[in-house]
Amino acid sequence: MAPKPMLPELMQAHGISRRGFLKYCASLTSLMALPPLMAPRVAHALETAARPSVIWLSFQECTGCTESLTRSHSPTIEDLIFNAVSLDYHHTLQAASGHAAEAAREQAMKDHWGKYLLVVDGSIPVGNPGFSCIAGISNLDMLKETAAGAAAIVSVGTCAAFGGIPHADPNPTGAVAVSEIITDKPIINVPGCPPIPVVMSGVLAHFLTFGIPALDELGRPKAFYGETIHDRCYRRPFYDKGLFAEGFDDEGAREGWCLYKLGCKGPTTKSVCATVKWNNGTSFPIEAGHPCLGCTEPDFWDNGGFYKPLSVPAGDYRKYGLAAIGAGAVAGVAGAALARAGKARAAAAHENVDAHDLEK
């Protein structure tokens, strides 16, 4: 393999100043919830990173995660971070195809056994492994084989992290998350549909500089998935004031009021969308006027409907409720009939008494 240039040269080639690079490192530091003093260490680590080998496997996915990373806007420092690694296999991005591509993967695995970073996007079908194959190798086999020599795995996107959309009910392919198959390697989940580019690059930067970041109970880096969108949402004051958009074209929507009633999942969704935003900090779904779908959470596709508020029951309650009222009325009438029959019996048994019948 031809030696690749180090990050400083790449930056120069892309016309990014060192000042810009340091600024990026500072914001990355704060994003990762590291103390500001760490910024120079981050910069230093990135500049001198050992360019670990990265193998990127794409399974049942839509390529959205890769698109998010590479097409967001160009050129970005985020893709430079990717250039700071040696991306030895990524079937969307690599030039090679067919046997040559697979050979590259095998070669990289052999050369860096036990040290390479495995990035996965997409879920793995276990209903029938044949549902999704690459070069005749099932996703399941390829994952197992590649994971065996990996230092760590990054599950990029909700499909790899939690099963995602292929996993959605009724899950025809038996799709599962990486973590359901690989249990003996450190796994960093970077969910999102897709994840925010800077979050992906931030996680990689953290891995390159300080190793595996602190993770929550769902394997997500706490730095990026520690707070709910609702907590940081610029529309939160409207929620607090009780001002809600009731429709997509009503006054509330135009005024930019809270989208809770339109089904916003912000209150139960942990992500930095509201602060980091998308497209170089331009906007995020709620700012664009659409409720949060909750894509960084497991089973977001099945969590009660995108446009149903969180406070609204998700089942077939209205049908049951009406049936219950009907059944209740019948049972009530029956109960009262029993009571009335008892009363009638008591009345029939009533013996007229006079004043002299009142003593024992």
Next chain:
Amino acid sequence: MNNPYFDLLMWARGPGFDIALIIFAAGMVIRVVEILVLGRKSDKAPAKGSPVGQGIRTVFSRSIPRKGLINYAPVTYLGGYIFHLGFFIALFFFGPHLSLFDSIFGFSHWWPEALSFQWPSFGRVIIESATALAILALIALMYSRLTDPVRRAISTFDDYLVWLLCVLPLASGYVAVNKLFGDPTLMLALHILSVELLMIAFPFTKLTHAVTFVLSRYYNGAIQGRKGAES
């Protein structure tokens, strides 16, 4: 991979709510139908006042305490008012709850335009003050129930259970909205589950009064009204 908190939330919003609603709706209908079908004999004494009018009036007027009584039982009266008002404000004027009522009764979907009214929701300061005051009132009421000889003597398991079932939704709602502790999804799930417990207990406990008070106040007013007496 599953998020157990989300699974709990979805159970609470799904089967949990369905079960609670079935028990609540069927149970309350049974309770009310039983009373109405039991019926009463028509009164043969010519009315001096207006039984029906006064019955309906009493349904509302009995919400105002009779002069002087408040001095004898200030905690019961004030606690009772604050709890009920606080609970109603939190229940009926918190935005997410409005979505719930809209969804259940279908105001904005099925009702004719003119009837599809929706009342406004209140802001956080009012909702949270109401919730906090309702909780404090419940604590005061429980203190009174435990220390006052009358209330202690007439209290049954029912009274203590209902107290707990009223505190839980208020407290869990407050915690969930303010993210005081716990995972937000878990707290929301627990809040909904606590409400479902309250719904399930409704037909079997004194909570029934929330509906039957209309009947009892009406009968009281009608009985007194027939005689032209106050009620």
Next chain:
Amino acid sequence: MTATLERGLNALREQIDAPVASFFSSCVSCGLCAEACIFYRETEDPKYTPIRKLDLLRRIWKSEYTLFGRIANMFGLMPKVTEADLTAWEELVYDSCTMCGRCTLVCPVGNDLTMMIRKMREGMSAAGHAPTELVGAAGRHADFGSPMGELHPALHAQIKHAEKETGIPIEMDKAGADYMVLLSAQEIAEYPDVLAAMSRIFKKAGITWTISNDGFEATNVGIQLGNRDVARTLVTRVVEAAEKLGVKGVISPECGHAYQALRWEGPNLIGRPYKFEVVHIIELLDHLRAEGKLKTKGKDTTKVTFHDPCQINRRGGINREPRNLMHMVASNFVETDDAGTMNWCCSGGGGVGANERATDLRFKAFNRKKAQFEKVAPDKIVTMCAYCHHTLEEQLEEHNMDIEVQGLTELIGEYLDDE
């Protein structure tokens, strides 16, 4: 026939209807009924909490009149009502409740507890758990026409006396009179001056009236006992007498429960409306005043207060009328605290006054009225119920208070302008 537990339970079953079911369904055990109860307030004993006095009725309702209770009952979860329960509840249902109705007016969910005590007494009396004094009075009333026994001679003597005093003849059993006047045994025995007062007032107002030998007794111990069979028998005498004479109205005298018995329970006891109207004497006097047919001259200048009989005001709706009349004849009319609809009971009503076992409790309960009277310090207490009148005199004497008590009709008679 003797009283049995089963007969009592049966009577309770007969009493449960939609209002009772709604009342028990609505109780939140807030205890406010206790705060309104004179017996709780003056003893502070929680056993006198009104809703607690109804627990046996509540148990029957729950286990036999609700589907859920019925199911619980199948699993043996509902306690049965036993003979021992009835014995234990005697004190609560008869001794410590005058059916004054204050609890009914304060209950936040609107429970008519008083009406349910009345119903509880149906079961208690049918099961042989009514106080012996009331049972004895019922026997005398049934056999001799009055709870005090044979009162015809006394009545005739009082009528003669009144005729002599007023010079106005009182014709008994006069068919076609405007009104048939009833009297309570208490009035005949203790306060006969009311006869002369009525005689003069009616003459002046141009009202014809009579008294029936067949039905002159207004009281109805069946109501206090809580036995509708007895009550029906007694009220039937009055109804038959009035319908035989063809009067247009019957005057219910100054007696609390008599007004309840005649005007409100009677038609339901006999199962049909009367062919005459029932009017309370004070209601009628106020009506005459409004029509200008009742004129007085001069006023009592001493400090006078008024005691509202529970059954006539709170449970009878006659509140404004006596006050209109009081202002006609008293220049220094002062009200006690809580006067009017929320007045406190004299502690003798509902059969409690006749109940020996309740004597101490009754004297204790009167402390409330005593304190109210002491605050106002009246020279005279006027009332419109002979039994309140009787109880007040007895209690004032017991509590060493020297205040005159007078019936309102008698007071009006005193200042009647009959020139």
